[in-house]
Structure formats: C-alpha cells, structure tokens
Amino acid sequence: MDPEEKHEAEEKTLPELPGAEKGKVVMRLAPYPSGALHIGNARMVVLNDEYVKRYNGKLLLVFDDTIGTTLSKIDDPKAKYVIPEAYDLIPEGLEWLGVKYHEVHYKSDRVEIYQEEAGKLIDKGDAYVCNCEANDFREKYKRPGKDCPCRSKSLEYHQEMYEKMKDGQIEEQGAVVRLKTGMDQKDPAMRDHILMRISDAPHPRIGTKVRLWPVLEWSWGLDDHLLGVTHIVRGIDLRKEGEVEKFIWDLKGWKHAHIGLYGRLKFSGDFKLSKTLARQKVHGGEYEGWSDPRTWSLQSLSARGIQPNAVRKALLDLGMSNRGIEFDKDWIYSKNTKMVDENANRYWFVEKSRPVIINNIPKDSFVAKPLLHPGFPKKGSRKIPLGIKDGSCEVFITEADLSEYKNKKGKILYPQMDKDQIVRFKDMFNVQVEEMGNPIRVNFHSQKMTHNSRKIQVVPKKDSIRVRVLQPDGIVTQGFGEPTLKSLTIGDIIQFERYGYVKIKEISDKEIYGYFTNN
RNA sequence: GCUUCCAUAGUGUAGUGGUCAAGCAUUUGAGGCCCUCACCCUCAGGACUCGGGUUCGAAUCCCGGUGGAAGCACCA
Numbered sequence: 001m002d003p004e005e006k007h008e009a010e011e012k013t014l015p016e017l018p019g020a021e022k023g024k025v026v027m028r029l030a031p032y033p034s035g036a037l038h039i040g041n042a043r044m045v046v047l048n049d050e051y052v053k054r055y056n057g058k059l060l061l062v063f064d065d066t067i068g069t070t071l072s073k074i075d076d077p078k079a080k081y082v083i084p085e086a087y088d089l090i091p092e093g094l095e096w097l098g099v100k101y102h103e104v105h106y107k108s109d110r111v112e113i114y115q116e117e118a119g120k121l122i123d124k125g126d127a128y129v130c131n132c133e134a135n136d137f138r139e140k141y142k143r144p145g146k147d148c149p150c151r152s153k154s155l156e157y158h159q160e161m162y163e164k165m166k167d168g169q170i171e172e173q174g175a176v177v178r179l180k181t182g183m184d185q186k187d188p189a190m191r192d193h194i195l196m197r198i199s200d201a202p203h204p205r206i207g208t209k210v211r212l213w214p215v216l217e218w219s220w221g222l223d224d225h226l227l228g229v230t231h232i233v234r235g236i237d238l239r240k241e242g243e244v245e246k247f248i249w250d251l252k253g254w255k256h257a258h259i260g261l262y263g264r265l266k267f268s269g270d271f272k273l274s275k276t277l278a279r280q281k282v283h284g285g286e287y288e289g290w291s292d293p294r295t296w297s298l299q300s301l302s303a304r305g306i307q308p309n310a311v312r313k314a315l316l317d318l319g320m321s322n323r324g325i326e327f328d329k330d331w332i333y334s335k336n337t338k339m340v341d342e343n344a345n346r347y348w349f350v351e352k353s354r355p356v357i358i359n360n361i362p363k364d365s366f367v368a369k370p371l372l373h374p375g376f377p378k379k380g381s382r383k384i385p386l387g388i389k390d391g392s393c394e395v396f397i398t399e400a401d402l403s404e405y406k407n408k409k410g411k412i413l414y415p416q417m418d419k420d421q422i423v424r425f426k427d428m429f430n431v432q433v434e435e436m437g438n439p440i441r442v443n444f445h446s447q448k449m450t451h452n453s454r455k456i457q458v459v460p461k462k463d464s465i466r467v468r469v470l471q472p473d474g475i476v477t478q479g480f481g482e483p484t485l486k487s488l489t490i491g492d493i494i495q496f497e498r499y500g501y502v503k504i505k506e507i508s509d510k511e512i513y514g515y516f517t518n519n
Numbered sequence: 520g521c522u523u524c525c526a527u528a529g530u531g532u533a534g535u536g537g538u539c540a541a542g543c544a545u546u547u548g549a550g551g552c553c554c555u556c557a558c559c560c561u562c563a564g565g566a567c568u569c570g571g572g573u574u575c576g577a578a579u580c581c582c583g584g585u586g587g588a589a590g591c592a593c594c595a
C-alpha cells in the first residue's frame with residue numbers, strides 16, 4: 001500500500017437527504033443580519049452548502065431580516081435587531097467559506113405577502129386576532145389548554161381588528177394574529193402559535209413603512225413553499241418552527257419540504273459566542289471591529305489566519321447528529337496547523353522577557369543562522385547578529401524558561417534554572433549560569449551542542465523589535481522578536497517558535513502586531 | 520410542570536442483528552526525526568449509560584431506570 005494513502009484520514013460523508021434528486025434540490029441559508037456570522041452559524045452554512053454541492057442544487061441566501069424586538073423593548077440588552085453592516089458582513093463571511101449561493105432574497109421585501117396571506121387565513125377562520133395580554137394568554141389559556149375569549153368571536157370582528165392592526169389603530173402589544181393550531185395540542189409549544197405581531201421599530205432597509213410583521217414560523221411556512229425550497233437543514237432549536245410550518249403546509253395543501261435537524265453546539269472555555277455581545281463591543285469600540293478575535297466571527301478567523309477549509313472540515317466532521325455537542329476548537333486548530341505549517345516560516349519571539357548578560361564570549365562577533373523552516377532547509381536561514389562588545393552581550397529570554405518545564409501530565413522534563421546549570425541558547429552556544437539575578441548573568445561555556453541539553457529561546461537585544469499578539473481571549477502577549485521580523489509582509493502567517501502561529505496585522509519600525517492563529 | 524429528542528473512549532464521530540475481542544479524528548503518553556515543547560513518522564492508552572427482555576447471536580430490536588439536550592416568546 002502506498003504509505004501516503006495508508007495514513008489518510010477517512011473523509012466523513014454526510015447521510016443522504018431523503019428524496020433528494022440531483023439538480024432538483026433547493027436549499028436556503030437564513031441568517032438574521034444582526035452581526036457577522038460566527039462558528040455557530042457556520043455549521044448551518046457549511047451543511048447546507050455541502051448538500052447543495054453534492055446534489056448539484058440551488059442555494060438561496062434569504063436574509064431573515066424581520067423586525068426582531070419591538071420598539072418598546074429595544075433598549076433591553078438582549079434586544080435583537082438588524083444592523084445595516086450585517087448585510088455586507090454575512091456575504092463576506094460566506095465568500096470566505098467558499099459558499100456559492102444562487103439567489104438573494106430579503107424578508108423585509110416580502111412583508112406584504114405575509115400580511116395578505118394572514119388576512120386570507122382569518123377570512124377562512126383558520127387564524128384570529130387575539131388581544132389577550134401575553135402573560136394572561138400563557139397562564140390562563142395556553143398552559144391549561146383552554147380557548148381564550150378572542151378565539152370564538154365573529155369573523156367580522158377579527159377581520160375588522162386585523163385592519164386596525166395594519167393601519168395603526170392598535171398599538172404595539174395590543175393584538176396579535178394567532179394560527180388555530182389548536183389549544184388542545186398535547187405540546188404546549190404548539191398551541192395557537194402567533195403569526196403576526198405589531199412593531200413600530202424602524203427597519204434599516206424599509207424604515208417604518210411596515211408595522212405588522214410576521215414571526216419566523218409564518219414567513220418561512222410561506223416562503224419555503226413560495227421559493228421552492230425542497231430541503232431544510234437547521235438547528236434542533238428550530239424544531240417547533242418546523243412543526244408549525246408543516247401545519248401551515250397541510251392547511252394550504254402544499255407538499256412538505258424535508259426538514260433535517262442537527263444538534264446545537266455548546267461552547268466553553270475562552271469561547272464567548274454571542275452576536276449580541278459582539279455587536280455591543282464592536283460598536284462600543286472595545287473590540288478592533290468585526291475582525292477582532294474575541295468576536296469569533298468568520299472575519300476574525302480570517303484575520304487570524306485560520307483556513308476556511310479547516311473550519312469547513314471540522315464542522316462537517318460533526319455530521320448531522322441531533323444531540324448537543326461540546327465544541328472543541330482544537331478540531332479546527334489541528335486541521336489548521338496541518339494546512340498552515342508548510343508555509344509558516346519560523347521566527348524568534350520571547351514573551352514576558354527577562355534580560356540576560358552573557359560574558360566571557362571568546363569571539364568578536366557571532367551571527368546565529370537558524371533555518372526559516374526546519375522542514376524545508378532549502379528555504380534558507382535568517383541571520384541574527386549577537387552584537388558582542390568586549391566579550392559580552394545582552395539578550396532576552398522568556399520568563400517561562402526560568403522555571404521547570406513539565407509536560408501536560410506534570411512530569412518534569414527540565415528542572416528550574418539555577419546557578420552553575422548549563423543550558424543551550426538555541427542556534428548559538430551553551431552557557432553556564434553565573435547568577436540568577438536581574439539581569440541574569442551567564443558565561444559562555446562551549447560551542448558544541450550536547451544532545452539532551454535544555455534549549456532556550458533567545459532574542460538578542462541588539463536591533464530587537466517589540467512584538468504584540470492579540471489572542472482570542474482578549475489577552476495581548478508582549479515581548480521582543482528578532483530583527484528579521486521587519487522584513488515580513490502584512491498578512492503573513494508565521495510561527496513563533498514554541499509559541500504558536502501568528503498572522504501579521506501591522507508592522508512598523510518599532511513594533512510588530514499580530515493576531516494569534518493557533519498553537 | 521407539560522411536550523419532544525438523544526445516549527459509542529476526555530471531546531466528537533463511524534457503526535442499523537453475526538465480518539465489532541468496535542474503526543477514525545482530536546486529546547494524552549512513550550519513542551524516532553530534530554539546535555522549537557512545532558511539523559512529520561512509529562507505537563501505546565482510552566468507549567458501546569444501567570437493568571431487564573427478544574434472539575442461536577445485540578453497540579445495533581423492545582421495555583424500564585438514569586443522564587443530557589431542545590421547545591413551551593408579540594426573538595430568530
């Protein structure tokens with residue numbers, strides 16, 4: 001067997017979609033434009049895109065830009081509303097992921113359809129205007145499964161009320177249109193679900209032209225049929241929505257689209273995935289825009305040097321299972337490392353630097369020549385002069401190299417640095433510790449490398465450059481890097497040895513600024 | 520409380536009655552390569568939630584327990 005082939009990981013394949021015919025599959029992406037897409041949203045995107053590509057189908061991008069939170073509740077910190085820049089951020093993220101969509105629609109352009117159809121339902125007695133207070137409806141009628149007084153009023157009354165909802169005679173919260181899914185439904189979630197409600201909040205695209213808005217179930221119940229969607233793949237949190245849609249399709253006598261549900265991702269650790277929170281911090285200026293790693297937006301992953309295919313594959317590996325998944329960013333990171341490593345040149349960087357004076361160097365000058373990439377010696381090496389004066393020079397090492405080095409299970413691989421200890425300054429020479437003060441003083445010991453010596457990352461003070469790296473948890477690591485860093489280009493993905501991969505964002509004479517890719 | 524859904528190593532996933540003494544990824548450990556604790560290579564560790572059935576035979580089917588998730592919004 002070809003050794004290349006032998007270790008190739010098995011490509012995961014998604015299950016077939018029921019009733020899917022090549023060339024006839026129509027699916028849709030339905031993002032709510034309240035911010036940039038993040039990894040959680042990306043699962044929906046990647047799954048739909050993957051199926052459309054497999055069946056050679058058509059993918060619709062439908063901005064689910066209904067009004068969201070009503071005007072009276074718009075100041076709530078958890079309020080959901082459309083932000084104008086999201087109309088650009090979303091396609092930008094899709095393009096980055098390599099998603100091709102064939103049509104673009106906006107819910108906000110289609111409100112008349114939802115209004116008109118709701119009117120028809122009222123005329124047929126399948127829906128009614130309800131002016132119960134929300135809490136009352138829930139406690140007095142929904143929970144016990146009893147009809148509310150509005151339900152049995154005359155057709156004429158409901159028709160008249162519906163007109164009043166549209167023309168402004170009824171205020172926000174004053175009335176809603178309910179579908180007669182039935183108050184006797186076993187599942188309380190399904191009892192007389194709302195179709196339309198009033199909001200006076202201004203919409204970024206259409207202003208206050210419309211005040212009677214549909215809820216998700218109603219707009220999609222209509223649009224999935226009207227736009228010809230054959231297969232829906234969405235999160236299981238939208239399960240009830242699918243059930244309401246089916247009820248609507250049956251009412252209309254429409255063929256059902258097939259609905260596939262996948263489980264929700266749970267993020268823990270330094271994941272703080274919230275579009276709303278991201279929006280607040282971006283707008284408040286606390287974050288460096290939507291590309292800030294702390295947003296976990298697709299834009300931010302791009303800015304960090306995460307490869308879109310790493311995200312795609314990691315998400316596709318999860319398949320279509322509908323149970324809750326504790327998402328581990330290592331799945332993306334490990335795939336990303338494999339993609340990025342070959343082209344990531346190596347450089348020296350020490351964070352939390354400590355000064356070290358080297359004495360008794362028996363040379364007038366010394367130039368370290370570490371390889372740009374140990375896996376590809378042909379790429380050549382950097383040249384880093386030490387700057388020796390009278391047999392002495394100053395360098396920086398990282399604080400972490402002072403203490404003992406343990407593996408992740410706690411086994412000590414190297415002891416704490418101490419007087420008389422001999423260590424290797426990588427790509428330079430061996431030194432013996434003279435004094436563990438500040439600065440630390442060491443003496444040149446020997447040139448030849450001994451095999452198992454502790455190798456320490458060193459940056460010569462001469463011509464060194466300040467380095468800052470922003471991590472996804474918001475922490476900025478600072479330190480000094482080797483002078484050759486100045487020759488990098490913005491956008492380069494490099495590896496700081498023993499630190500991790502970094503994408504360069506800004507370069508000046510004094511400082512390099514980068515976003516942490518992964519380690 | 521009411522409706523559902525799910526249950527394979529630490530985290531995910533493959534597996535739909537015999538070919539499973541359970542495959543893969545990631546994580547972890549040992550070693551190799553190596554002037555990185557990276558990459559790459561080799562090896563190793565680690566799982567079918569429990570209890571009953573059905574069956575010649577169950578990770579796979581049935582029932583019950585337990586555990587987890589989702590919904591019960593004038594959000595999406």
